[in-house]
Amino acid sequence: MKLEALPSIDGNYQLQSYDKTRDSFSWEQVEKEFSWHRTGRINMAYEAIDRHAEGALKDKIALHYRDNNRSESYTFEEMRQLSNRAGHLLRSTAQVQKGERVFIFMPRSPELYGLFLGALKLGAIVGPLFEAFMEGAVVDRLEDSSARVLITTKELLPRVPVAKLAALDTIVIVGDMPDETYEGVNMISYNAAIQEAPSELQIEWVDREDGMIIHYTSGSTGKPKGVLHVHNAMIQHYVTGKWVLDLNENDTYWCTADPGWVTGTSYGIFAPWLNGATNVVVGGRFKPEDWYKTIEDFNVTVWYSAPTAFRMLMGAGNDIIQQFDLKSLRHILSVGEPLNPEVIRWGKQVFQMRIHDTWWMTETGAMLICNYPCLEMRVGSMGKPLPGIEATIVDDNGVELPANQMGNLAIKRGWPSMMREIWNRPEKYDSYFTANDWYVSGDSAYKDEEGYFWFQGRVDDVIMTSGERVGPFEVESKLVEHPAVAEAGVIGKPDAIRGEIIKAFIALRTGYEASDELIEDIRQHVKKGLAAHAAPREIEFKDKLPKTRSGKIMRRVLKAWELDLPTGDLSTMED
Ligand code: WT7
Numbered sequence: 147m148k149l150e151a152l153p154s155i156d157g158n159y160q161l162q163s164y165d166k167t168r169d170s171f172s173w174e175q176v177e178k179e180f181s182w183h184r185t186g187r188i189n190m191a192y193e194a195i196d197r198h199a200e201g202a203l204k205d206k207i208a209l210h211y212r213d214n215n216r217s218e219s220y221t222f223e224e225m226r227q228l229s230n231r232a233g234h235l236l237r238s239t240a241q242v243q244k245g246e247r248v249f250i251f252m253p254r255s256p257e258l259y260g261l262f263l264g265a266l267k268l269g270a271i272v273g274p275l276f277e278a279f280m281e282g283a284v285v286d287r288l289e290d291s292s293a294r295v296l297i298t299t300k301e302l303l304p305r306v307p308v309a310k311l312a313a314l315d316t317i318v319i320v321g322d323m324p325d326e327t328y329e330g331v332n333m334i335s336y337n338a339a340i341q342e343a344p345s346e347l348q349i350e351w352v353d354r355e356d357g358m359i360i361h362y363t364s365g366s367t368g369k370p371k372g373v374l375h376v377h378n379a380m381i382q383h384y385v386t387g388k389w390v391l392d393l394n395e396n397d398t399y400w401c402t403a404d405p406g407w408v409t410g411t412s413y414g415i416f417a418p419w420l421n422g423a424t425n426v427v428v429g430g431r432f433k434p435e436d437w438y439k440t441i442e443d444f445n446v447t448v449w450y451s452a453p454t455a456f457r458m459l460m461g462a463g464n465d466i467i468q469q470f471d472l473k474s475l476r477h478i479l480s481v482g483e484p485l486n487p488e489v490i491r492w493g494k495q496v497f498q499m500r501i502h503d504t505w506w507m508t509e510t511g512a513m514l515i516c517n518y519p520c521l522e523m524r525v526g527s528m529g530k531p532l533p534g535i536e537a538t539i540v541d542d543n544g545v546e547l548p549a550n551q552m553g554n555l556a557i558k559r560g561w562p563s564m565m566r567e568i569w570n571r572p573e574k575y576d577s578y579f580t581a582n583d584w585y586v587s588g589d590s591a592y593k594d595e596e597g598y599f600w601f602q603g604r605v606d607d608v609i610m611t612s613g614e615r616v617g618p619f620e621v622e623s624k625l626v627e628h629p630a631v632a633e634a635g636v637i638g639k640p641d642a643i644r645g646e647i648i649k650a651f652i653a654l655r656t657g658y659e660a661s662d663e664l665i666e667d668i669r670q671h672v673k674k675g676l677a678a679h680a681a682p683r684e685i686e687f688k689d690k691l692p693k694t695r696s697g698k699i700m701r702r703v704l705k706a707w708e709l710d711l712p713t714g715d716l717s718t719m720e721d
Contacts, residue, residue, distance in 0.1 A: 159392050159518075159519040159520045160388050160389055160392050160393075160394065161388075161389035161390075161392070161518050161519070161520050162520060163520060164518055164520055164521045164530065164533070167389075167533045168533040168534075171533040171534045172534070173381060173534055173562060176381050176384070176385050176534075177381055179384070180193060180380070180381070180384075181197070182354075186351075187351040188351060188352055188353065188354050188377050189266065189267060189269070189349050189350065189351055189352055189377065190266050190358055190377050190379075190380050190416065191229060191263040191264075191266040191267045191349070192267070192349055193380055193384075193420055194263070194380075194415065194416060194419035194420055195208065195222055195225045195226050195229060195263060195419060196226050196349070198222040198419070198422050199221075199222040199223040199225070199226035203222050203395060203422050204221065204222055204223045205221050205222075205223060206221060206222055206395070206422070206424065207219050207220070207221055207424045208220055208221060208222040208224070208225045208419065208424065208425060209225060209256065209259060209424075209425050209426075209427060210398070210424065210425070210426045210427070210444050211254075211255065211256045211259075211427050211428075211429075212426075212427075212428050212429070212440070212443075213253075213254070213255075213428065213429030213430045214429075214430055216255075216256075216429075218256055220256060225259070225260070225263070227345040228256070228259075228260035228263075228264075229259075229260050229261075229262075229263035229264045229267060229347075230264065230267070230343075230344070230345050230346060230347035231260070231264070231340055231343035231344070231345055231347075232257075232260040232261045232263070232264025232265070232340070232343070233263075233264035233265070233267040233268055233347045233349075234264075234343035234344055234347055235264070235318070235334070235336065235339045235340055235343045236248065236261070236264055236265055236268060236270070236295065236318070237268055237347075238339075238343070239316070239318070239332070239334045239339055240294075240295045240316040240318065240332070240334065242265065242268045242270050242295055243268065243269070243270070244268065244269030244270065244350050244352065244356070245269065245270070245271060245356070245357060246270050246271065246294055246295065247270070247271050247272075247273055247291045247292065247293040247294065247295070247360065248265040248270040248271070248272055248273070248293070248294075248295045248296075248297065249272075249273040249274075249275055249287070249288060249291070249293040249295070249296045249297065250262060250265075250272060250273070250274050250275065250296075250297045250298075250405075251275040251277065251279070251284065251296060251297065251298040251302055251306070252277060252297060252298055252299050252302060252320055253277045253299070253429055254277075254404060254405070254427055254428075254429040255320070255429065257320050257336065258320075258405065259405075259415065259427070261297050261318075261320075261336075262274070262405065262415065263415075264347075266358065267347060267349045267350065268350050269350035269352045269356065270295075271357040271358060271359065271360055271374070272358070272359050272360070273287065273291055273293060273359070273360045273361075273362075273372075274359070274361070274405045274406050274410075274411060275287060275406055276404055276406025276407065276677070277302065277404070277406065278677045278678055278679065279305070279406075279676075279677050280305055280673070280674055280675055280676055280677055281305045281306075281307060281674075281675065282624060282675040282676050283370075283675075283676050283677055283680075284305050284306055284307075285306075285307055285310060285311070286362075286369050286370060287362045287370065287372070288306070288311050288313075288314065289310075289311060290362075290369070290370075290372055290569060290570060291360055291372055291569055292312075292313035293311075293313060293314060294313050294314060294315055294316065295314075295315075295316045295317075295318065296314060296316070296317050296318070297317075297318040297320065297336075298317065298318075298319065298320070299319060299320050299321050300319060300321060300322045300323065300324040303317070303319070303324050303326065308326075308328045308331055309328065314331065315330065315331055315332060316331065316332040316334060317331060317332070317333050317334070318334045318336050319333060319334065319335055319336060320336040320337070321336075321337065323335050352377055353377075354376065354377050354378040355376050355377075355378060355566065356376055356377055357374050357375075357376055357566070357567075358375055358376055358377045358379065359374075359375045359411060360372045360373065360374050360375075360569055361373050361375070361407070361408045361411070361508050363408075363507075363508040363509070363615055364608060364615050364616055364617025364619075364620060365588075365606065365608060365617055365619075366606035366607040366608050366617060366618060366619065367617075367619050368617075368619060369619075369620065370617065370620065371568045371569070371571060371574060372567075372568060372569030372570070373408075373508050373509050373565045373568065373569075374565060374566050374567040374568070374569055375511045375563065375565060375566065376566050378562050378563075379412070379416075379511045379512060379562055379563035380416060380420060380562075381562040381563070382511065382512040382513075382532075382561060382562040382563035383412055383413075383416040383417045383420055383511075383512055383563065384416075384417065384420040384421065385532075385534075386417060386512050386513040386516070386532060387413075387416075387417030387418060387420055387421040387423075388421055389518060389532070389533075390479070390502070390504060390513050390516045390518060390532070391413070391417060391418075391421075391448055391450065391477070391479060392448065392477050392519050393417070393418060393421040393422075393423045393448060394421065394422075394423070395421070395422040395423065396447075397418075397421075397423040397424065397447045397448050398423070398424040398426060398444055398445055398446050398447050398448075398474070399418045399423045399424065399425055399426065399446070399447065399448045399449075399450070400425075400426040400428070400440060400441070400444070400446045400448070400449050400450070401413045401414040401418070401425075401450040401451075402428075402437075402449075402450070402451040402452070402455060403450075403451075403452070407508075407614070408507075408508040408511070409450070409452075409481055409482070412511060412512050412563070413450055413481075414427070417512075423448070424444075426440065426444050426446060428440050432455065432458065434458070434459050434462035434466055435466060435469075437455075437459065438466065438467060438469070438470040438472065439470060441470070441472050441474065441475060442470045442471050442472060442474075445474035446474055446475060447474055447475060447476050447477065448475075448476065448477045448478075448479075449475060449477070449478045449479070450478075450479045450480075450481070451478075451479075451480060452480060452481060452482040452483065452612075452613035453480055453482060453483045453484065453485050453486060453489060453613070453645065454482070454483065454612040454613045454643065454644055454645055455613070456480065456485075456489045456492075456493070456501065457486070457489060457642070457643050458643060460488075460489060460492045461643065464495075464496055467496050472497065475497060475499065476499070477499070477502070477519060478493060478497060478499055478500070478501045478502065479501065479502045479503075479504055479517075480501050480502065480503050480504065481503070481504045481505070481506065481513075482610065482613035483610050483613060483645045484503075484526075484601050484645075485501060485503040485526075486526075487525045487526045489501060490523075490525050491525075500517075500523055502516065502517040502518070502519070502523070502529075503516070503517050503527070503528050503529060504516040504517070504528070504529070505528040505529070505589075505599070505601065507587060507588075508565075508615070509564075509565045509578070509585075509587075510557070510561070510563065510564065510565070510585075510587075511563030511564060511565060512561075512562075512563035513532060514531060514532055514535050514537065514557055514561070515528045515529055515530065515531050515532070515535075515537055515599050516528070516529045516530070516532060517529035518530075524594075524596075524598045526600065527594075527598040527599060527600050528591070528598075528599045528600065528601050529598065529599065530597050530598060530599065531557075531597075531599075534561065535557060535558075535561055536557065536558035537555065537556070537557050537558075537593075537599065538556055538557075538558075538584070538593070539551065539552070539553040539554065539555060539556065539591060539592055539593055540553055540554050540556045540580065540584055540586065541553050541554070542554070544556075544580030544581060544582060544584055544586075547592075549592075549593055549594060549595045550592055550593075550594060550595070551592055552590055552591070552592045552602055553590065553591075553592070554586050554587065554588075554589070554590060554605060555586075555587045555589045555590065555591040555599065555601075556580070556584035556585060556586050556587060557584065557585045557587065558583060558584060558585075559579055559583040559584070559585055560583075564585070588604060588605050588606050588608065589601060589602075589603070589604055589605065590602040590603050590604070590605050607637070607638075607701045607702075608638075609636070609637070609638035609646050609648055610638065610645050610646055611638065611641075611644050611645060611646050611647055611648055611679060612644045612645065612679065613645070614679050616648060616679065616680050618635075618636040618637065618638075618701060620676065620680065621634075621636045621648060621650065621672060621676070621680055621682065622634045622635065622636050622650075622699070624671070624672045624675045624676050624680070625650060625652065625668065625671075625672060625682075627671070627675070628667075628668050628671045629655070630654055630655055630658040630664055630667075630668065631652055631653075631654065631655065631668065632652075632653045632654060632655045633652070633653040633691050633699065634650055634651065634652050634653075634691075634699075635650070635651045635691050635692075635699040635700075635701055635704045636648060636649070636650045636651075636682065636701070637649050637651075637701050637704050637705045637708060638705075639684065639708055639709075640709075647682075647683040647684065648680070648681070648682045648683055648684075649682055649683070649684040649685075649686070649708065650668075650682035650684070650685045650686070651685075651686050651687075651688050651691055651704050652668070652685055652686070652687050652688070653687070653688055653689060653690055653691050654687060660687040665685045668682075668685060669681045669682060669685070691704070692704065692719055693719065694719060700719060702714065703716070703719070
């Protein structure tokens, strides 16, 4: 549905005219803003931190960090030194070299950011893991990437089955040391070693196409896949930070995402620092009062969050907002799920500002379709492609469709932050692209006559719950490990706050009876094995699940049952 357009807001934005910029755009022009264009010496961490520490922003705050116990600020020069020391620590104790996978599994803290940048300075490929992951999720990722070095904490170490991980030979512990030791595995104390580490470091210069980061993400089938991004992505992180987030050196910016997800790295680390902004990082859980207080206390000017968070804030009521001074805010953005028109209307009412939707994915590495401050907004639309990006709608044969026809949202291959590899699975990587080089996203959408894109849904069974992407296959696999579960089918069920919730249909093994205790026990099993956000909120028992003749559970039929929709073609279903 098309809703009324909001008027453009006035302002001196970095992207002055969308049309003009798009028509005269070239990526090479953006590249030329980086010194490596002349010197050939590339490293993301250098561009994000050291470059500023060597210049006018040396003593400017790069990071404001806060959680329940700590409140600390670091200048660009202090971040440079912190990451240099962390780099030394990794080089001298773990001999980390270019191209090696260094995984970081710990809660947000200044140490996490220092170590992340330090590992990048050695040319390592960083694999960030969300702190809420349980053993099953951790082991899949460390095994697949054959990570040799892991950075974690005493509290999280019990979720790492060290003995099972053949490639792992060094564990760096931040904070108190655990009692455990493992044969053949070096245990390094960050707290002890960082004291000794010098604050100057020889940076490893890399090629623009060298690996930088792996984010694991879920599809509708198979285990999570490792999406590899390279240093070249910085071109797009920088330009989207400038034109979409509208960041400049006077901004204090807050991205609410954890670095375990791509938003928390591309836009929680790279984009803000490449643009010289002050970056706010807040640990701990979501609480409306704390969120507004973060904006007030740090004078946040630009805020990037997710529809599910906005819906929760909306649900908490507008009275709370009156208790805080939010006048520093000048620009708000959203990503992860469709941004509901009512959320935009609420945002206008309480912040006197538009909330700008942005569309992209783990695989795309950076924003591709966005609402820009200078552009008229069509409420409910994801906006228009970033200058330099060619987006379209294709049918299932890869043929482009005309305006207003729904199909697969596709992007012309070759944008700077495009994933370069699915770790260990080259055939999977190729499967994303059509013969004429369209990357097919897995989302369905249409484009209107004016070039605005409108999200319609996922083409596959991937679930987006509270902004987190969950593969039904992973949850189903975990469910069938439970002794009572014979078969399981998992779907996303629409939910007003969370976007979707996870619902599991389960056929029990003989001898087991449905009960509330059993439901809770099954939920706990997934929670403890994968992660809390992957546990089904609803479980329904069925005698039998709908399956194809080849034995594949038909999630589409489960979904139709749940939503009271026609089940469609059942010709492949077994009797
Ligand atoms: C999927 C990617 C990269 C940011 C966080 C999610 C959905 C993302 C939007 C939006 C509607 C959106 C899509 C996409 N999605 N942004 N603005 N409107 N849907 O990254 O976990 O890789 O998930 O999130 O379905 O394919 P992700």
